[in-house]
Amino acid sequence: MSETRTGTAPTVLRIVLGKRLGALREKARVTREDAAKVLDVAPLTIRRMENSEVGFKIPYVQLLLQAYGVGERETEEFIGLVKVANRPGWWHRYRDALPGWFSACISLEDEASLIRTYEPHYVPGLLQTEDYVRGVLCAGAHRDSDELERRVALRVKRQQLLTKRDAPILWILMEEAVLRRPVGDAGVMRAQIDQLLETTHMPNVTLQIMPFQVGPHLGAFGPFHLFRFDVTELPDIVYAENLTGAVYLDQRPDIAAYLEVLDNMSARAASVEETRAFLREIRKEL
DSSP states (O other): OBEEOOSSOOOHHHHHHHHHHHHHHHHTTOOHHHHHHHHTSOHHHHHHHHTTOSOOOHHHHHHHHHHTTOOHHHHHHHHHHHHHHTSOOGGGGGGGGSOHHHHHHHHHHHHOSEEEEEESSSOOGGGOOHHHHHHHHTTTOOOOHHHHHHHHHHHHHHGGGGGSTTOOEEEEEEEHHHHHSOOSSHHHHHHHHHHHHHHTTSTTEEEEEEOGGGOSOTTTTOOEEEEEOSOTTOOOEEEEEOSSOEEEEOOHHHHHHHHHHHHHHHHHSOOHHHHHHHHHHHHHHO
């Protein structure tokens, strides 16, 4: 996944199955070239299946599992999972308001057990109020009201993640600049800070502010998210946006670098209690 993504993004289950398919091939000591001959396709197709860059064609998967010596029962279970993985995620109905490269982020967000976020510019989407969302989405963009409301609805729908039964742990590091940058009028900002204060009391959410006084630090290059999963086949994945797309990183050296930065910043940022006090002071100024 270490590349910029465009187009329809895979669900997390499809990513997992792609990795399992690759592991079964390697266990059977079958090369990608030989696997490609089974399907009469190019080796690139096998690589793309294993990297979840394409959807799974059930006849292809069945032939590969047979070539890898997978038993009938395991094959049936695998095909059943493939059918589930090929179904579009809940966010698919918002595809008209959703950049293709962002779909994978929602899939990762939806299945993660831990989400660590660094945000230097805006309140993270999972914690934004509806009015704050509108202010961010309207910044420098001309959108008709229908498109705007679809995007707002999608962001609000994403926030249900934090209160579901198996909600992930969310750990956010946010720059003081986020609170100093007005999005909408003072009322919008007061409501947003009130929501942040409420969020700090959620058992699965940790929010830390990085005050200006900390000075330069390792993370001051742009926002990113790190996702961790309760699935052995799926490594930690880092998501970072740019102006026209996004990059997804899952290589160990990359992940280690981002984890080091997050740990370093967490140690230097305000504690949870200090963050609550900081938010209250900012609200008084509005």
